Amino acid sequence: MxxxxxxxxxxxxxxxxxxxxxxxxxxxxxxxxxxxxxxxxxxxxxxxxxxxxxxxxxxxxxxxxxxxxxxxxxxxxxxxxxxxxxxxxxxxxxxxxxxxxxxxxxxRKPTGTLVLDGLKPGKRLWMLGTGTGLAPWLSLARDPEVYERFDEVIVTHTVREVADLNYRELLETELASDEILGELIGPKLKYYPTVTREDFKTRGRITDLIESGKVFEDLGVPPFDPAVDRVMLCGGPSVLADLKQQLLDRGFEEGSIAQPGDFVLEKAFVET
CATH class of the missing domain: 2.40.30.10 (Translation factors)
Incomplete structure (x- = not known):
């Protein structure tokens, strides 16, 4: 941005x-x-x-x-x-x-495309973010409406170094044990951090992990399917372009508030 x-x-x-x-x-x-x-x-x-x-x-x-x-x-x-x-x-x-x-x-005037109303109904919501592109997921992952609309919610966060995995504890453990939200969030939220420049349990760009199928294998979920999966994208312009193409190649249609679809991405700013 x-x-x-x-x-x-x-x-x-x-x-x-x-x-x-x-x-x-x-x-x-x-x-x-x-x-x-x-x-x-x-x-x-x-x-x-x-x-x-x-x-x-x-x-x-x-x-x-x-x-x-x-x-x-x-x-x-x-x-x-x-x-x-x-x-x-x-x-x-x-x-x-x-x-x-x-x-x-x-x-005074908030706006943006990364909202639930830009997506058709679905079973599984993916939020794919890089760097500070995690920010909108921090908002959505704490919103009860997300869990009312979807059976599974998956937040991915790709960074260069392990130290950049900020909010990791919140997404890994704190939300599931939250007094108010825990019962709703606990069984549905999955967090998938990946690191590109250091050794880590999941290493690599999220685009590569999607292409190889490793992300689906690690999480125990089926590969992307536009019949059930809905996807939100936020991050740098190059990874956004690659992720969008991966989804289009799999039959996903881009959505907007005016015409909800299978995935949405934020075009208003880029991360630098």
Whole structure:
């Protein structure tokens, strides 16, 4: 996801397009990855899986924002985001230094294609993500509606190094034992982490693991079948293109909110 400087009117007008929220939590996972949470205005509504513009106010009073998938579920009282750190990035070079109590701009208009309404009914939901493309899955994996619509939910997360497997404990154990969601999520959610540059129990690009059939063998599920499987994709442009082609080759049809299909992907931003 690239840093984007959005042309806007001075601050007094820009405030109409943004909520000003306070940072409540910051977690630095590695030298290149961090997460943060903010307060949430009661008027802010979104569907799990959507993204919103997030950023800071520049010295000249104009907003500097970029698109961020919301990592918290739609029912949560706070907003959570998962970000890369770009040393020379106009926004993330500053955003990575935020602390609890600082103010952050949150756009008023969430949007995006990674929502349940873009998919036809199915049996098994796959959420295939790379890097910070995990963010929308963190939202959807904590949304009860996902488990009401699907018998099985599979989250895959492909990263370069083991240290980049952030939120691993949440997806491996914490959600299944959650007091409120555990009974609903526990038997249905499967998490499949893969690493490309270090030794790990599952090593390789998710596209290669799909092509070889290893991912299906490891998880004990049948290969992709457009009759029962629904797929969401989020990550870098090259892997998105490859995953989309793999699905098209298997007879899957791309969907949208206007015309639900077998798979959806987020085209609004790319991860860099």
């Amino acid at each position: 690239n840093d984007v400087s959005v042309a806007a009117a001075p601050a007094q007008k820009a405030s109409g397009a943004f909520f000003v929220e306070k940072v409540t939590w910051v977690q630095h996972w590695t030298d290149s990855l961090f997460s943060f949470r903010t307060t949430r205005d009661p008027a802010f509504r979104f569907a799990s899986g959507q993204f919103v513009m997030v950023g800071l106010t520049k010295e000249d009073g104009k907003p500097l924002v970029r698109a961020y998938s919301i990592a918290s579920p739609s029912w949560h009282e706070e907003l959570e985001f998962y970000s890369i750190k770009v040393p020379d990035g106009p926004l993330t070079s500053r955003l990575q230094k935020i602390q609890v109590g600082d103010e952050v701009l949150i756009g």
